[in-house]
Amino acid sequence: MNITYLQYALRNIKRYQRLYYGYALTIIVAMTIATSYWNLVVSESFQNIAKVLSQLNQVIEMTMIFVFIAEVIILFFSILFIYSTTYTMLEHRKNDLRIMRTLGSGFSHFLKYFLIEILIVGGLAIMAGITLGIVLTKLMLLSIEKVMFLPKLSTEISVLSSLVLIAGALLVLLIATVLAIYRFRPDRPVRTRSRFRVRLSLAVQGLGILTLFYGYYLAITRQGNFLLVFPLVIFIGSFFFCRHVIPTLLKLYRPRRLSLRKLIISEIAVQLRTNSTLVALGTILTSCALTAVGLVFVFQLIGFDVSSKNEFGLVYYEESTQPSKRLGTIQQMMTETFPDKYQQAVRLKSFDTRYVLPLSDYNQLMQHLGYEPRALTSGEAFMIPARPVQIKEVTPTMKRAQAEMNKAGYDLKEASDHGLLFGYNDRIETLFVVTDSDFAQLKRPLATIHVFDTPSYTDYGTKSWEDWMSIVRNIQSKSNMAEKAKAPYQLINETEDELDFIRIVRLVSFVVILLTIWLFVINASFLHVWMQMTAEKEQKRLKTLFALGFSKRSVRTFLLVKYGAVLMVPYLISIFHAWLLFQVILSESGLKLGPYLPLSLIWIGIVTFFYLISILPLWIRYPRHLLKKSCESSMYPMADSRV
Amino acid sequence: MIEVKQVGKVYPGKVIEQPLTDINFRVEEGEMVAVMGPSGSGKSTLINLLATLDQPSWGTILIQGIDTATFKRKETTRFRRETLGIIFQEFNLLDSLTVAENMLVPLMLGGKKTKAARDEMHHLAKRLQIDELLDKQVDEVSGGQRQRTAIGRALIHAPRLMLADEPTGALDFQATKHVMELLAELNEAGMTMVIVTHDPTVASYCNHVLFLKDGSIQTELFRDEPRRVFFQRVIESLSLLGGDEHHLSAIRPT
Structure with missing residues (x-):
């Protein structure tokens, strides 16, 4: 018979298992989603396909930005959640900590046994999360294949990337836990707040309220800047309404006779006031979820009419006068598989990243795509877009290139306005068309790009698409890729933005839906932890109510109404804030709210439904649990101070 | 063993409470001291101060000749872990x-x-x-x-020093007797003890009783007679102090 730190930690885990359920569940879900996103980011086949289908680069960049934002949100809320749960847990176990302290437990001992607990529960949850995350990755890649019209993607899960994930997760766990412990400071006596700090906090509060109203002003006048203030508005707004506005309003209710109703209302006021940190946290979480889902809707409704009518092709780039063996292979493959598809070679000469091509090659390609040919005389040139951004605006790089062309003696004509993106890669920054004779006179090494017409998205699911994808797979296979420098394969595409938009919407919806699920889980588990913690106090209160002669029925009503209000009021505040954001986004996109009103109501309905499902167990079961359990008295050794 | 000099304690807050004003007393090595007094007289505060769970607002507490205010955090912890044993009324088990x-x-x-x-x-x-x-x-x-x-x-x-905050408060008569006999036995073996109590029976086991009221020591008793006689003296002192009626009526002669 003996007792070690490990045994003590295990006993505590067993004893506080109800608190740890929610804790572990949230970490598992967070880890699952984070792992799948992470695997997506490091998935080699996903990245390779992006290199081959260079037009995908943009989509993938966008996707990666969203995945990145999602990861940051998960990270932020994980830290927040672990921090507040740990703090709540410490509050709950204050008594044990005090006992240990009187027995001579120093801060280091405390860290030892508490961190063991956290590491056991957190570690197991992380492992479970990673396992589930790998499963989710498979599912995710499967659906990405479908929604993004891609060939089969394989999941390579490297040990290193898993280790990085585990290390990151442990780091987050430790940071959040240590922060909570530090704030709780179980071994330090209470100190009074200095006058300076009191004033500082008053000033910060005043500033906060000003920011809040400024945010509301921006929202009402539908200014885009609201998007920037939005996170602050959620935070401050929740605190402000829960802590001050609603309790003050509720206090105004003063019936002549003391009744159950008055009791319920004053309880709600007290609960909102004292639990405002929790309440604000819940609000923020649900707001984010709501906003996220709202955004998906906005994206979807803007993207609804997008149809795909794309030219889709392969552009092979090579800097050599003699065609390489690999080009021969690709040509052969393409000719064999698609004998009636168009192929063309385009000559290029380069000045660093500035490339010129002859007019005849350009016109030939344009004619194939159904454009009017252009004419040039000697000494004239015009610019064509080399990168997506160049279709929309004149970039500094373009200006510099134009200046250099002028310096070289060219008379620059009006740039092309067809929106055709002439297969871009890292090397080609700008593109100019010159006459054939001018091109021939340039003393520069010759490069070639070879253009192949290929099946398009409309062929998705047919045999020709399958054949095309098998060629893509062949080109991207590692043995071939390793031969030469980066990304020699490019796509040429007439209207890439529209289709990319469909892909972005689908992928972002995917990311956001997962994120929303997680936010609901985290909200529910935090509420669970909080209710576990307040159970003892609540039972005492119920005992008092029974002793005062309240019937079981009125006590049940009391609990239902009270918890209903405590859970729903912050939610309604969050609906309000999300609505503000929603309408600002709509007006930013140049849309009117009118036609989208039913849609947005459906959106609110769906989210409310899921929110209700996530809180229902707490709302209904917790009061029942409270009523059933007998009242236990607590034993605090030193109730007067946190010594 | 313990020397308390001019110790006072104020809890900060909106309502300024002063549980201890100016306390002076000595506890010799091997003594068994009872601290008596009505509720709110500062008994528990005193125990917290002796256990280094709290710091006095002014004055010094010397334990084994060392000022507890000079203890670093680690030393405080080690002191509690090695020198001190504490018993609570509510047991405070894990x-x-x-x-x-x-x-x-x-x-x-x-x-x-x-x-x-x-x-x-x-x-x-x-x-x-x-x-x-x-x-x-x-x-x-x-x-x-x-x-x-x-x-x-x-x-x-x-431990060399035992602090007990109402060790028999939650116990019935038989259990109280058993616990006190045990403590007395330990004391005879050389352990110094400070016991906070309401109960004159418990105090009668000790050889030194401090009477606390409104945060200061009103009177001190030293025992040099059999326990039964000392018990009477404790009760007399309580009633002389004006004590409180509650205690007198709760007294059980042993």
Whole structure:
């Protein structure tokens, strides 16, 4: 018979298992989603396909930005959640900590046994999360294949990337836990707040309220800047309404006779006031979820009419006068598989990243795509877009290139306005068309790009698409890729933005839906932890109510109404804030709210439904649990101070 | 052993409370001291100060000649772990552990896991008559047994100073008697004790009684007579102090 730190930690885990359920569940879900996103980011086949289908680069960049934002949100809320749960847990176990302290437990001992607990529960949850995350990755890649019209993607899960994930997760766990412990400071006596700090906090509060109203002003006048203030508005707004506005309003209710109703209302006021940190946290979480889902809707409704009518092709780039063996292979493959598809070679000469091509090659390609040919005389040139951004605006790089062309003696004509993106890669920054004779006179090494017409998205699911994808797979296979420098394969595409938009919407919806699920889980588990913690106090209160002669029925009503209000009021505040954001986004996109009103109501309905499902167990079961359990008295050794 | 000089304690807050004004007393090595007084007289505050769980607002407390205010945090912890044993009215056992494990916690903190320590625990449990309950969870045993477990926990590391805050407050008469006899026995073996109590019976076991009222020491008694006679003197002092009626009516002659 003996007792070690490990045994003590295990006993505590067993004893506080109800608190740890929610804790572990949230970490598992967070880890699952984070792992799948992470695997997506490091998935080699996903990245390779992006290199081959260079037009995908943009989509993938966008996707990666969203995945990145999602990861940051998960990270932020994980830290927040672990921090507040740990703090709540410490509050709950204050008594044990005090006992240990009187027995001579120093801060280091405390860290030892508490961190063991956290590491056991957190570690197991992380492992479970990673396992589930790998499963989710498979599912995710499967659906990405479908929604993004891609060939089969394989999941390579490297040990290193898993280790990085585990290390990151442990780091987050430790940071959040240590922060909570530090704030709780179980071994330090209470100190009074200095006058300076009191004033500082008053000033910060005043500033906060000003920011809040400024945010509301921006929202009402539908200014885009609201998007920037939005996170602050959620935070401050929740605190402000829960802590001050609603309790003050509720206090105004003063019936002549003391009744159950008055009791319920004053309880709600007290609960909102004292639990405002929790309440604000819940609000923020649900707001984010709501906003996220709202955004998906906005994206979807803007993207609804997008149809795909794309030219889709392969552009092979090579800097050599003699065609390489690999080009021969690709040509052969393409000719064999698609004998009636168009192929063309385009000559290029380069000045660093500035490339010129002859007019005849350009016109030939344009004619194939159904454009009017252009004419040039000697000494004239015009610019064509080399990168997506160049279709929309004149970039500094373009200006510099134009200046250099002028310096070289060219008379620059009006740039092309067809929106055709002439297969871009890292090397080609700008593109100019010159006459054939001018091109021939340039003393520069010759490069070639070879253009192949290929099946398009409309062929998705047919045999020709399958054949095309098998060629893509062949080109991207590692043995071939390793031969030469980066990304020699490019796509040429007439209207890439529209289709990319469909892909972005689908992928972002995917990311956001997962994120929303997680936010609901985290909200529910935090509420669970909080209710576990307040159970003892609540039972005492119920005992008092029974002793005062309240019937079981009125006590049940009391609990239902009270918890209903405590859970729903912050939610309604969050609906309000999300609505503000929603309408600002709509007006930013140049849309009117009118036609989208039913849609947005459906959106609110769906989210409310899921929110209700996530809180229902707490709302209904917790009061029942409270009523059933007998009242236990607590034993605090030193109730007067946190010594 | 303990020297308390001009000690006062103020709790900060909106309503300024002053549980202790100016306290002066000495506790010699091997003494058994009772601190008596009505509710709110500052008894628990005094115990917290002696246990270094709190710092006095002014004045000095010397324990074994060292000013507790000069203790660094680690030294405070070590002092509590090695020199001090504390017993509470509400036992304050850790619910998640068994009786035996509760008793072994100070050894865990002290990093002692030897077999000798475990033997010592068994020996102590036998002496406290809880050796048959060692594997039970603490919520499965009675109040008296829990208090004995708490005493066992306070004794396991053989502290030189024992502080007890109402050790018999939650116990019935028989259990009180048993616990006090045990404490007296330990005191005879050389352990210094400070016991905060309401109960004159408990005080009568001690050889030095301090009467606290409104945060200051009103009177001190030293015992040089049999316990029964000393008990009468304690009651007289309580009634002379104006004490409170509650205590006088609750007195049970032994």
